[in-house]
Amino acid sequence: MEKTISIAIDGPAAAGKSTVAKKVAELLGFTYIDTGAMYRAVTNAVIKKGLNPQDERQSETVLPGLSIDLLPGGQVICNGEDVTRIIREPLVSGNVSYIASYKNVRLALVDMQRALAKSRSVVMDGRDIGTYVLPDADVKIFQIASVETRAVRRYEENIAKGIPTSLKDVEEDVRKRDYIDSHRAFAPLKPASDSVLIDTSFMSVDEAVEAVLRVVKEKTGVAPKC
Numbered sequence: 001m002e003k004t005i006s007i008a009i010d011g012p013a014a015a016g017k018s019t020v021a022k023k024v025a026e027l028l029g030f031t032y033i034d035t036g037a038m039y040r041a042v043t044n045a046v047i048k049k050g051l052n053p054q055d056e057r058q059s060e061t062v063l064p065g066l067s068i069d070l071l072p073g074g075q076v077i078c079n080g081e082d083v084t085r086i087i088r089e090p091l092v093s094g095n096v097s098y099i100a101s102y103k104n105v106r107l108a109l110v111d112m113q114r115a116l117a118k119s120r121s122v123v124m125d126g127r128d129i130g131t132y133v134l135p136d137a138d139v140k141i142f143q144i145a146s147v148e149t150r151a152v153r154r155y156e157e158n159i160a161k162g163i164p165t166s167l168k169d170v171e172e173d174v175r176k177r178d179y180i181d182s183h184r185a186f187a188p189l190k191p192a193s194d195s196v197l198i199d200t201s202f203m204s205v206d207e208a209v210e211a212v213l214r215v216v217k218e219k220t221g222v223a224p225k226c
């Protein structure tokens with residue numbers, strides 16, 4: 001079997017990881033895996049069942065038999081239902097960090113993520129990919145941007161998707177998630193010691209993609225075909 005390549009892109013909320021990861025995957029012909037969408041899908045499943053996402057015991061009850069499929073077109077299917085849009089709504093965004101801090105939720109999703117990366121080349125974005133999910137990833141990027149830049153980007157994304165939010169609320173949500181994501185006990189957000197830091201505060205999407213591709217070329221010799 002041909003050797004597969006894993007590219008891990010970690011970083012805080014709304015740092016533009018998914019946009020960059022998707023483009024890098026497309027250019028290299030790799031599979032893109034959005035692990036944040038998986039935590040969001042679990043959060044939505046908890047809320048949908050009328051359970052309290054801030055209660056660990058209650059939340060864990062959705063795990064047995066849970067199925068999450070990430071389709072090539074970007075759709076997220078959870079237990080047979082298309083949840084692509086609802087998982088970006090403020091109710092899910094405001095609760096996902098609690099769900100992502102529960103050990104059993106993380107263990108279940110990490111198993112799925114490792115299985116997805118086993119037999120194909122992937123670009124996987126998240127918070128703990130380089131440190132925990134794929135510690136042997138060929139390339140590890142830690143992508144950051146200032147809180148203000150990230151809040152404006154997320155706000156504009158929401159407006160474009162028709163999700164009503166205020167810039168102030170988005171900025172508060174970004175700060176709150178930064179805090180919870182980097183202070184949780186299990187697999188917190190932090191750069192892997194062998195990761196390359198890319199600050200996209202003053203970069204366009206194309207510049208950020210170029211920066212990642214340069215690191216990929218350097219570490220693996222792989223580059224886009226055209």
Ligand code: DC
Pocket residue numbers: 013014035036037039040096097100101125126127128129177181
């Ligand atoms: O990237 P995102 O905003 O869609 O992520 C949603 C939440 O899931 C975020 O608060 C952090 C958490 N997450 C995580 O803990 N580990 C991952 N690998 C991916 C996301």
